[in-house]
Amino acid sequence: MSSNASSRRATTEPTWLRWLLTAIALSFLTLFLVLPLVLVFEEALSKGWDVYIAAITEPAAAHAIKLTLIAAAIAVPCNAIFGLAAAWAIAKFRFRGRQFLITLIDLPIAVSPVIAGLSLMLIFGAQGWWGEYLNDHDMQVMFAVPGIVLATIFITFPYVARELIPLMQDQGREMEEAALTLGASGWQTFFRVTLPSVKWALLYGLILCNARAMGEFGAVSVVSGKIREQTNTMPLHIEILYNEYQFAAAFAVSSLLALLALVTLVLKSALEWRHARDLAEAAKVRSVE
Numbered sequence: 110m111s112s113n114a115s116s117r118r119a120t121t122e123p124t125w126l127r128w129l130l131t132a133i134a135l136s137f138l139t140l141f142l143v144l145p146l147v148l149v150f151e152e153a154l155s156k157g158w159d160v161y162i163a164a165i166t167e168p169a170a171a172h173a174i175k176l177t178l179i180a181a182a183i184a185v186p187c188n189a190i191f192g193l194a195a196a197w198a199i200a201k202f203r204f205r206g207r208q209f210l211i212t213l214i215d216l217p218i219a220v221s222p223v224i225a226g227l228s229l230m231l232i233f234g235a236q237g238w239w240g241e242y243l244n245d246h247d248m249q250v251m252f253a254v255p256g257i258v259l260a261t262i263f264i265t266f267p268y269v270a271r272e273l274i275p276l277m278q279d280q281g282r283e284m285e286e287a288a289l290t291l292g293a294s295g296w297q298t299f300f301r302v303t304l305p306s307v308k309w310a311l312l313y314g315l316i317l318c319n320a321r322a323m324g325e326f327g328a329v330s331v332v333s334g335k336i337r338e339q340t341n342t343m344p345l346h347i348e349i350l351y352n353e354y355q356f357a358a359a360f361a362v363s364s365l366l367a368l369l370a371l372v373t374l375v376l377k378s379a380l381e382w383r384h385a386r387d388l389a390e391a392a393k394v395r396s397v398e
Contacts, residue, residue: 140177149367151362164361172338173346174365176257180329180342181322184261188318189311197303201285216271217263225263226331229256244274252334257342260328265318272314273307280306309384313377319374324366 147171154161164170195214199207217225231237233250243250250256284306286297304311326344333340335349342364350359 146367149360149363152356153364155360156357160357161361161364164355164358165365167358169338169341170346170358170362173341173343173362176254176340177323177342179254180258180261181319183258184265184322185315185319187262188266188269189195189315191266192273192314193304193311196273196277196307197271197299199274200280201282211274214267214274217265217267222260222264222325222327223331226260226328229259229263229328229332251332252336254340256332257329257340260332261322261325264325264328265321267320268321269311269314272310272317276307276310277303297374309380309387313380316373316376316380320370323369328376 153164165174193293195210198204199211204310230251233237234240235244235251250259254297281298285298288302289295299315324344325342326348329342330345330348333342335341335345337346337349341349343362347359347362347366350356350362
């Protein structure tokens, strides 16, 4: 009995230490997360609802919101396709250059977004590799919507893949091989076996990808040219408003991005809860069997 008690004392922190660590964590979250969000909404509504509504509905803000949604609506499906293809190839097959591909997927996380934007300028800019070809065919990529979409795709493409690769590697190839043995085609195996088994990780990756796409600033600021009502996304529009001392309008648009972040957290929590519930139900079924 005494040995059990001493074992618990040896592996359990004192009560005061647990309270101290909890207080430090809560203080940190309050100071750097909760308080800034509260101040953003307070400043956004400081001059009343009329000013708030006017700030987010005026033409420049409306165009910035629309362009942000367009960029995310294109980037997220593209990254979903790429993430599924990359994860399937890496997790289910063995080939030369596999580790190099995994390293490349992490590249946008390691590289500064500004460098990513400059790289796109060197490729698609007027003096870039393809600049002369684009000019000859009257095609504009930089300082236009295509450049913004390309920058968004580049910055966000690791998120779906990085959620799927570990899960697919843990699952192995047994289920797919069994389906193929039973006569299923490759596409049938993918849609009926592989995709359902990774649906929660895929949705989680899509949520993270969408949140990153809407909040991207560095790479987009390089390739957009910051042309009002043409190439400004929401983060760029916020910067311009703040630099022009239109603080209420800047915080009003910022509050929309903050709301998107909160919605992302809610969706993430809902997916995690649903996934945990499905795992518990599956474990219960296996225990009954």
